[in-house]
Amino acid sequence: DQNPLCNVPLGSFVNSPCIIPVECSNPLSESYCYVDFDAHFWLYQNTGTEPLAIIFSAGSIENVAYDHLAIYDNTAPLLWAHTSSGSFDLTGLVTVSTGSAIYMEMTSDVSIACGSGQAEWFWTVGCLDCALPVAVFTLVDDCQHNAYNIAVNVTNTGSAQDVRLVNS
Numbered sequence: 001d002q003n004p005l006c007n008v009p010l011g012s013f014v015n016s017p018c019i020i021p022v023e024c025s026n027p028l029s030e031s032y033c034y035v036d037f038d039a040h041f042w043l044y045q046n047t048g049t050e051p052l053a054i055i056f057s058a059g060s061i062e063n064v065a066y067d068h069l070a071i072y073d074n075t076a077p078l079l080w081a082h083t084s085s086g087s088f089d090l091t092g093l094v095t096v097s098t099g100s101a102i103y104m105e106m107t108s109d110v111s112i113a114c115g116s117g118q119a120e121w122f123w124t125v126g127c128l129d130c131a132l133p134v135a136v137f138t139l140v141d142d143c144q145h146n147a148y149n150i151a152v153n154v155t156n157t158g159s160a161q162d163v164r165l166v167n168s
Helices: none
Strands: 019-022 028-032 039-046 052-058 068-073 078-081 094-096 101-107 121-127 134-142 147-156
Touching: 019 121, 028 039, 039 052, 052 101, 078 094
Parallel strands: 019 039
Antiparallel strands: 028 121, 039 101, 052 094, 052 121, 068 078, 068 101, 134 147
């Protein structure tokens, strides 16, 4: 207390998230088990221009009144937010950025965290190669039955290994 340097006001600090680099040739497999009164964030960025995708393979989060999870395109706009009034299963959740960065943040309260009712989170972050499939189609009329068919010839599957044709 006698030294005036011990009472120097430092002002406020803002912690910016550390970037987690993503190599497009090697997607990241991540996991997290959140605890009571937790606050955590992740900022993923690749070195190219490809969009990034987060795909959850397992995990759950408590009611939105208590625990929060949001995923953003870079740091804005919002891509997805936990809004469920009950526990939410994250399995199968996919979010895709428009650019080369995607940001995820979570907070929790004092009850029902990972290990006490909620499952640990597992997700993969990787680049999204958006080469579209190539197909040509021909309308084939069936006048006798007052109907028609569409003949589809897929000549290239793009970045996918296969293509699913849907009749809707």
